Amino acid sequence: MPVVNDLLEKQLAYVSNPKEQTHIRALWKNADPLMQEISVNLIHGKNEEVSKLTENALAQGFSANTILDDGLIAGMAIVGVKFRDNLIFVPEVLVAARAMKAGMFHIEPILSESGVEPLGTIIMGTVKGDLHDIGKNLCIMMLRGSGFNVIDLGVDTSSEEFIEAIEDNEDCVVGMSALLTTTMPNMGKAIQAFEEVELRDTVKVMVGGAPLTQEFADDMGADGYGKDAISCVDLAKSFFSVKKTEY
Amino acid sequence: MSSFNNEKYHASIQKLDVIFRDMSDSINSVSKWRCPYKNVTNQCTAKFRCRNQDRTLSETTLYACKGSDSINYESAWEVGTDS
Numbered sequence: 001m002p003v004v005n006d007l008l009e010k011q012l013a014y015v016s017n018p019k020e021q022t023h024i025r026a027l028w029k030n031a032d033p034l035m036q037e038i039s040v041n042l043i044h045g046k047n048e049e050v051s052k053l054t055e056n057a058l059a060q061g062f063s064a065n066t067i068l069d070d071g072l073i074a075g076m077a078i079v080g081v082k083f084r085d086n087l088i089f090v091p092e093v094l095v096a097a098r099a100m101k102a103g104m105f106h107i108e109p110i111l112s113e114s115g116v117e118p119l120g121t122i123i124m125g126t127v128k129g130d131l132h133d134i135g136k137n138l139c140i141m142m143l144r145g146s147g148f149n150v151i152d153l154g155v156d157t158s159s160e161e162f163i164e165a166i167e168d169n170e171d172c173v174v175g176m177s178a179l180l181t182t183t184m185p186n187m188g189k190a191i192q193a194f195e196e197v198e199l200r201d202t203v204k205v206m207v208g209g210a211p212l213t214q215e216f217a218d219d220m221g222a223d224g225y226g227k228d229a230i231s232c233v234d235l236a237k238s239f240f241s242v243k244k245t246e247y
Numbered sequence: 248m249s250s251f252n253n254e255k256y257h258a259s260i261q262k263l264d265v266i267f268r269d270m271s272d273s274i275n276s277v278s279k280w281r282c283p284y285k286n287v288t289n290q291c292t293a294k295f296r297c298r299n300q301d302r303t304l305s306e307t308t309l310y311a312c313k314g315s316d317s318i319n320y321e322s323a324w325e326v327g328t329d330s
Contacts, residue, residue: 065255073263080266084273091286093270114251131295132324134283138274145263155294179324210321230271233264 003028005036011043011078014087024077031070032062038071038103043078045095047102054103064110072103090134097141104144118149120240121172123165125157127186132179135209138229139175146233159193166199173239175232176222178209188220204239208232282320285312298323 003009003025015021028036034057041049050072057067079096082088122143126136133155140150151169153161162174174194178184187207194200207217208226217225223239226232274283284293290309291300299314314320 063250063252065250065252065259068256068259069262073259073266076263076266080270080273083270083277086277088287089277089281089285090274090283091292110251111256114253114256116253116256133294138271142267142271145260145267147260179321228271228275230268233267 003036004033005040007040008036011040011082014085015078015081016085020081024074024081027074027077028070031074032066034060034062035066035070035074038067039075039078042072042075042096042099042103043082045092045099047095047099050099051102051105054106058106058110064107067103068107072100076100090138094134094137094141097137097144101144116147119147119237121149121151121169122175122236123151123153123162123169123172124175124177125153125162125165126155126177126179127183127190128156128158129186130178130180130183131155132177132209135179135229136175136177139177139208139226139232142229142233143175143236146237148233148236159190162190163193163197163199166194166203171202173204173206173236175226175236176205176207178207179211181211184209184211184216185220187222191221206232206235206239281316282312282314285314285320293324296325298325 003012008028012021012025015024028039034053038050038053038057041053054067054071057071058064076096079088079093083093124136124140126133140152143150151165153165166172166174176187176190178187191200191205194203194205204223206224206226207220207222212225214225224235226235277283282299284291286292286309289312291297291312292309299312299320300310301313302310304311314323
């Protein structure tokens with residue numbers, strides 16, 4: 001079925017490269033109009049709509065695979081192109097990711113019932129005294145997209161909050177973010193607090209944020225440093241594969 | 248229960264990974280010249296105070312960003328919450 005949704009057709013017009021347009025248009029080659037509607041609403045960041053439409057699609061008997069591919073991921077492909085071409089910016093990408101999460105909320109129980117386990121659990125937070133959340137939120141978007149279960153502790157996260165989350169989630173990885181040079185040392189303080197309560201050996205700690213360097217991460221005793229959102233995903237994957245061989 | 252194919256799911260995750268890797272490259276380049284909190288309509292989405300927030304206009308829920316993209320935006324970020 002070709003693209004029949006006018007709003008989706010409008011979005012496709014933003015893909016200016018003809019070859020790319022053909023490639024992206026093919027994502028909806030076999031897509032039902034309902035999938036096209038899910039994509040459009042995801043592109044517009046309408047999380048409640050995406051949630052309702054996904055629920056509706058599952059009730060109508062569409063498979064979770066179809067919804068994921070023809071609805072959610074196809075929509076995210078357009079978001080990616082618009083972002084690359086500076087037609088939208090980070091806040092719009094995050095709003096689209098929130099809409100994707102709203103759809104995934106209905107799909108995740110099916111994954112679980114089908115034996116698909118999360119790659120692991122990651123606890124993410126911006127450290128105490130720091131309110132800058134955009135880097136953390138981008139990491140979370142990409143970690144969830146890769147199949148991790150992410151617990152978001154938000155901003156201004158105290159060592160105690162991290163510790164509580166570690167205690168509640170066996171075999172997790174902790175990701176800490178800081179954007180200010182004044183709050184960066186709080187990452188080291190949190191790691192020290194993990195040592196004090198004898199939890200340090202039970203978790204891998206990864207850190208990131210614009211002012212950080214590998215050297216600073218090493219000095220404070222972190223297990224890894226992610227220079228950007230996708231490095232954070234690669235680090236998390238490496239930690240979990242290391243753990244699997246350790247056990 | 249809706250039917251589900253594990254192999255297809257893993258292929259989907261791979262597709263999403265490619266999209267996100269491209270996005271990560273775009274983030275790295277865009278953040279060199281534009282504040283990541285500034286949305287497409289040049290409004291500030293930050294939940295903290297920033298000297299580039301135009302607080303003279305209150306008709307919208309988000310402040311307009313009056314910052315220039317030609318200078319480093321991070322120096323305008325403040326520590327306090329947006330309250």
